[in-house]
Amino acid sequence: MTPRQQLVACRDCDLINTINPHAYGERFQCTRCGSLLRHNKINSIERSLALVTAGLILFLVACSYPILSLKVVGAATSNTLITGVIDLYHYGLKDCSLMxxxxxxxxPFVKFAMIFYILTSLRWNLYLPKRLLIFRVYHIIDTWGMLEVYMLAIIVAMVKLTDFATVSIGIGLYAFIACMVISFSISATLDPHLIWERLEANP
Amino acid sequence: MNRRRLTAKEASLVSCHLCGKLFRDTPAPKRVKRRCTRCGATLHSRKPESLARTWALVITGLILYIPANLYPIMTVTQMGRGTPDTILSGIVALFNSGLWSIGVIVFTASILIPVLKLVVMVLLLLSVHFRWRWPRRQRTLVYKIVEYIGKWSMLDIFMISILVALVKLGFLLNITPNKGASAFAAVVIVTMFAAMSFDTRLIWDRKNYHE
Known part of the structure; x- marks a missing residue:
């Protein structure tokens, strides 16, 4: 084992593999189960930071403007991200509304904010407090952000309603779609191993 | 180079489940939790009580699945006449009104995925208990798929939250949510936790560490 190499255990099958953590743009897979061990992404911090800045701004837009609006003879209604939550709460489904x-x-918002906090501090070498804790919480809540599922729900709801009334798309929906795309892109550009290592060196 | 390659456990190493850092697995006194020096997560070689926890959550999911499908999830009131919809009747209504593309999506998210997930989790648990010869790589892949698709079942709940907020046209047309939605959301959450508590490394272990 040369000094540039590092031992890692596969998350899925526990086999010890040797990788080179500094190989630029390289992907390493477990030799037994094929899981991705590590992907050294190119310009990860800069790219992710650009995306997350856009994401934060667009998320505020998505929250404040109507997503869909409905028109039937004389009557019109519209919804934003939060109105669904409030209405579920008023109808007595508090657990659902909370979820x-x-x-x-x-x-989704906290995820954007956390990534923004960590990446800004790494990009400009600012020693902001609690970065390791924040990145740990980010990993724990990661699976529970469901922008893409909500997107599909919007599409299904739209198609369902076209029979009854005219449905039109609001600014909120465009911003929401952008947020979803950005959130996917961040998971493609973010390199958690790099961040862990940088944070460990300067906690 | 024909030497058998070691797992972290066999080499007395333990990797942090969160950040992946490797540590020497020193026998710690009981009830003292070792923490990762990098990220602070609790260190454990295998997820604690993985099989028992997963079984408990899968069984809870199976039980909750009954009220989730029997009770209505929302009521559509048109011209003062209300028709409560269960998950299944909602899908049937979609097919009847010719919206079969949406029907297929909702069917996949609300019925196919939860059932598939529960069945696959039970099979994976049994395969570990009885050391089935089901190829390990295939099992790992099946697990990953099940873990990923779980969240798509929330589709119905999100759709209800959108419809409830949007369709408030008084006497003309009104949509209200019902208790079945809570039960269904609980199924989704519980099965997601079930998938998270299962440890794929148990599939690969040559010895049964869990026994």
Whole structure:
């Protein structure tokens, strides 16, 4: 084993593999089960930071403007991200409303904010407090952000309603679609191993 | 180079489940939790009580699946006449009104995925208990698929939250949510936790560490 190499245990099958953590742009897979061990992404911090900045701004837009609006003779209604949560709460489904709030508003927003905090501090070498804790919480809540599922729900709801009334798309929906795309892109550009290592060196 | 390659456990190493850092697995006194020096997560070689926890959550999911499908999830009131919809009747209504593309999506998310997930989790648990010869790589792949698709079952709940907020046209057309939605959301959450508590490394272990 040369000094540039490092031992890692596969997350899925526990086999010890040797990788080179500094190989630029390289992907390493477990030799037994094929799981991705590590992917050294190119310009990870800069790219992710650009995306997350856009994401934060667009998320505020997505929250404040109507997503869909409905028109039937004389009557018109519209919804934003939060109105669904409030209405579920008023109809007595408090558990459901809380879940929808967490999965579609709070967690996606907190995820953007956390990544923004960590990446800004790494990019400009600012020693901001609690970075390791924040990145750990980010990993724990990661699976519970469900922007893409909500997106599909919007499409299904739209198609369902076209029979009854005219449905039109609001600014909120465009911003929401952008947020979803950005959130996917961040998971493609973010390199958690790099961040862990940088944070460990300067906690 | 024909030497058998070691797992972290066999080499007395333990990797942090969160950040992946490797540690020497020193026998710690009981009830003292070792923490990762990098990220602070609790260190454990295998997820604690993985099989028992997963069984408990899978069984809870199976039980909750009954009220989730029997009770209505929402009521559509048109011209003062209300028709409560269960998950299944909602899908049938979609097919009847010719929206079969949406029907297929909702069917996949609300019925196919939860059932598939529960069945696959039970099979994976049994395969570990009885050391089935089901190829390990295939099992790992099946697990990963099940873990990923779980969240798509929330589709119905999100759709209800959108419809309830949007369709408030008084006497003309009104949509209200029902208790079945809570039960269904609980199924999704519980099965997601079940998938998270299962440890794929148990599939690969040559010895049964869990026994």
């Amino acid at each position: 929808v709030f967490f999965m579609t508003i709070l967690i």
